[in-house]
Amino acid sequence: MESPTQTSDLQEQINTWKTxxxxxxEDLQMMRERLAQLAFSKTNATIMAQVEHFQNRFIRQAEVADEMYHDLKQSSKKISANGQLHVIHDDRPVDDYDTLQERMETFQKLFEELKTDFNHFIPACQ
Structure with a gap:
């Protein structure tokens, strides 16, 4: 995908990513609620180990979502301030559009994998 060149295009892309x-x-919250229902209805040790596994994955995915949102928000502010995208945030570099795009693609891919794994787990519990 080509990187947007106009400040307004960058802002629009960042807003899309924030959405x-x-x-x-929101999806994570619904998945957590579903997992809690499964945990209350099952006592099988194998199922409970999987429940804990998904709890941990949900927690980590939520942390990554928070980090991603924060970085997108900071990037948006930086673009508004000087019309360029040059931000570095600790160990999560956000120094150009390509980096942001790559991080978003990875974020989306990992979430889709989590959702697929969880959707395969649900029938096994019922």
């Missing part, structure tokens, strides 16, 4: 991150947050 996607918020959608992931």
């Amino acid at each position: 996607e991150v918020n959608t992931v947050r």
Whole structure:
């Protein structure tokens, strides 16, 4: 995908990504609620180990979503301030559009894998 060159295009892409991150947050909340229902209804040790596994994955995915949203928000502020995208945030570099795009693609891929794994787990519990 070509990187947007106009500041308005960058802002629009970042806003789209922020919306996607918020959608992931909402999906994670629904998945957590479903997992809690499964945990209350099952006492099988194998199932409970999987429940804990998914709890941990949900927690980590939520942390990554928070980090991603924060970095997108900071990038948006930086673009608004000087019309360029040059931000570095600790160990999560956000120094150009390509880096942001790569991080978003990885974020989306990992969430889709988590969702697929969880959707395969649910029938095994019932």
